[in-house]
Amino acid sequence: MGAHSHSHSHDNIDWDAHLQRLRAADDFIEPDLVEVVGRLLLPDDRSVIEIGAGAGGTAAIFAKSLAGNGGDPQLTIVDTAEQLLAAAGERASDAAEGITVRTVRADAAADTLAAEIHQAGAPAQADLVYAAFVVHHLPDQLAGLRRLAELVTPGGRLAVVEFGLQTRVLPADVGIGAPGLEARLLGASEQWFQRMRAEMDGAVRLPVGWPKAMEEAGLTGATSFSYLVDRAAPLDESGRAAALRQLQMLRRDADELLDPGDVTALDQLLDPEGEHYAGNRDDLHYLSANTVHIGTKP
Template sequence: MAHKHTHDNIDWPARLSSLRRADELDAPFAREVADRLVDLLGADAKPVIVDIGSGGGGMSAAFAGALAARGGGRIVLSDAVGELLEPATALVRDIAAGTTVEVDAVRADAASDQLADHLPPADLVWASRVVHHLPDQQAAIDGLARVLAPGGWLALSEGGLATRCLPWDLGIGEPGLGNRLTAARDTWFAGMRADMPGARSLPVGWNKVLEAAGLTGVSSFSYVIDHPAPASEAVRLSVVDWIAWMSGAGDDELSASDQATIARLLDPDDEAYAGARDDVFVLGASTVYLGHKPV
């Protein structure tokens, strides 16, 4: 079922369990990024961090830990999907219990022109893989910049390297399935944006978008997500989630042969079930773009 409170027509509540699994698996990487970003905010004040499109709450949890370690602050989760926002906020509040970190939640559409009216001025705005789901991406970044307090930072996690999970030859179907899944997802994504009401193209890199929003000192860094084989159970289940998501998004672009292979990989009763293979893995890279709001 599609949910009208998102622009991309994706049923995000149905993905909550997979989002949570990915957050738990990638928690050490998220904490490293959170520590790096919180270090930008100075040592004296208790900063305000706003997590736009907070999803399953994993990055907010990482920020809560980073804030607690430096003496406190405030984390505000914001999402358009209440079915995600409520459990994510509960998770982060549990993590922050007994610390000097305040946790709040604001349900809001990140594409709204009034976004800054609903959120506190932020020392750091974090937005991970949400802007590309919005119709006018430049306007959305402009809106995120307005949420920043003077001297605040926008950290935009977009792009990087596509995730790889599967051996080249699985022993069933044609070799190279992982590459075809990624290509099918990319075709679906282009179609999703083309069908989105009010969508506008963005023919420049993300650093140029931050500069156009009036931010200064624009830079970027990338970090690697690496869960190598032999795979733990958590990694294997995450790979099952990845196959299900990628194949569901790009189903129309996949051959009948590939669809049959995917059905076997997703069937716990099949000997080819991906969740029972310790030769799967998760390897990818994410890029974070940083911009500073002038004082």
């Protein structure tokens, strides 16, 4: 799961390539997402609002599950990026019949979020509101949780997915550079994230854990569960692609955060023409843990 997959305020994106990457990531973790949706969606649920479209992989699973619940199921997908909304809406609509799928262009950081969803003709509240890897991008995360809680029907739930344990794909010694490369890459990634938060306009710290924050946002009975994305070596083609996407993400800003020797080693691992290309290794694995935090609207 990409660490920064739902921040879409930037321009000049190669959307075809971006969507291709997001779709591949969705397909790779689909079995895990099916399990998560199965734990979150209750038999009586008739409506879901998903904040952050991605490429629509999770939305498609919600669509299938909601359609199975019967009634008049409603799925609303919210994002700021038109291209992602279109792709996600199409994928969710194709996934199941008998469900109304709406896409709404709106920003989870804006106080007008609920009004914009309502103005788009979508239900203003849902039985389940789901936001994966979205809230950590909001300047004021507690205010963001309160905003999302407004979208939940009384008795419904807000589910927020955030990072549990950092993704690991490499053996401890890759044979180039100093051993322990991945640990140093992950340390640099954490530095990048904290700097991103510190430099964000209007950033407000959230010095409590997510369940506590959800209770401060007016939700009750906050609970959490984690799910593993666990693929052992040797990886198949989709697994190798996922491991390479992870390494490519860790390459961002590596020049200023890492020792030059580690940057050189990482570049060698990412060079398809080189002898040390990670895509040719049979000892890559993929292990990640994400945590789902759930709060109930009184």
